[in-house]
Amino acid sequence: MQQHLEALRDSKYCSLWHDQDIRPEVLPPLAENITCELLIVGGGFTGLWAALQAKERQADADIVLIEKTFVGDGASGRNGGFLNSSLAHGETNTDHHFPGEAEKLHQLGQQNMAELLETLERYNIDARYEKVGETEVATNPGSVEAMRKDYEAEKSAGDDVAWFDQKEMQAQVNSPTYLAGLWRKDGQDGIIDPARVCWGLKRVLLDLGVRIFENTPLITCKPIGSDKMNSTCLSHIITSDKVLMATNAYRNPLTAVSRTTIPVWDYQLATEPLNEEQLAAIGWHKTRHAIGNHANMFHYYRMTKDNRITWGGGGAVRYYFNKGTDTSCADIPARFEQLSKEFFETFPQLTGLKFSHRWSGIIATSTRFCMVPGVTLNGRVAWAVGYTGLGVGATRFGARIGIELLGYQPSDILKMQFVTKKPMPWAPEPFRWFGVKFTQNALIKADKNNGKRGLWLKLLDALNLGFTC
């Protein structure tokens, strides 16, 4: 059997982060009709941070949070754990979509990050945070050139960045595919264990009196009279003053929310813990940078506290026609085989290393490639969805916008284009599928062609629809 297939043979389909002894009990589902002030739908980062921030702003707020399966079952318990301060998915995307707001969004991102970390500390949530910054690696000459330009620009803007030529980069992390590296060590960017954040927030919310019901899917959500909402969850009804939709990539009863995002599947692997010899062969444990390669179909990978490597992204990312969030897309052997092959191309010296876990998750992708807030029914229903692969930090800010739109101490941020500008809706099927497929093929082609973007990508760039971080 080929090495990359052999490495997968005994892997278990389960998020590495879910597979821990400290995972809490799943709470009972809703079993009666109830009333509350604020209903939050979705037990991922957005829903959990929204409940906490609403409680911090109004201690007597009567809040109910419902989750269709269990807290952290969505992207929040399945991601790479890269904690990044960017709110709008990188500088280029920010400039494209929110001209003139880059500086303000940068400040808000730094503030959000500082508050997020302070909150984890205050509530004694051990997220296994490591402030390691992020290193971008070049694996083709075009990327070296593009990254070098970024480095010069960032350095002259005063950012704390370091450039590594091939030898220096390989001395940090030894992959024969690396040609150069750009280490961004500004601020507090780093890595965390995402499930521990979900579980920690869940514990804190219960202590603060938030009622949480798991295995409780929202089915319908309708206005009652001029100031209430009725939300049905299987056979019971929750009557509330306000509702926050924190359902991200999942189908939502409100069309305005559903048409904002498309579900893109992303796959990940985690290795067994590396032994001393394997660690010495790559040398990464000395710096532990979070790494991503400079490409459209980029890999993101990092080390865990117990010296495993998690590895995701690359060519395995997919949007499936007419499947949505259907679990038949979750455990597809070909996706993991491709990831495994790409892993050993990057680290051939780790031949023999096995993968212990394989899993997948759904990225809610918006046409502006970052979160989309919204509000309707005179401020009774709001939403914060669509973080597009960079939501570990940004969800706390999205949650803040969501509750401010519902009237919990609204601030000036609600006047920013980031909040007021409506995103372009996704086209209906089958146009959507053709569009995504065509674009993905163009991105793959550009990666093979030293990063050179073809006509289709140039057209999308001109329309601010090209995905460039």
Ligand SMILES: Cc1cc2nc3c(=O)[nH]c(=O)nc-3n(C[C@H](O)[C@H](O)[C@H](O)COP(=O)(O)OP(=O)(O)OC[C@H]3O[C@@H](n4cnc5c(N)ncnc54)[C@H](O)[C@@H]3O)c2cc1C
């Ligand atoms: C594989 C993968 C890797 C990623 N890596 C990174 C990374 O390294 N760094 C980064 O910044 N971002 C990353 N992301 C993105 C990040 O994880 C998300 O942006 C973030 O977790 C979104 O949080 P959320 O709470 O909005 O959504 P989710 O975590 O998806 O939560 C939504 C919740 O709503 C629930 N729900 C849906 N519909 C209903 C309903 N009708 N009734 C009740 N409940 C419902 C779902 O079950 C789910 O638990 C990654 C995403 C994936 C999938």
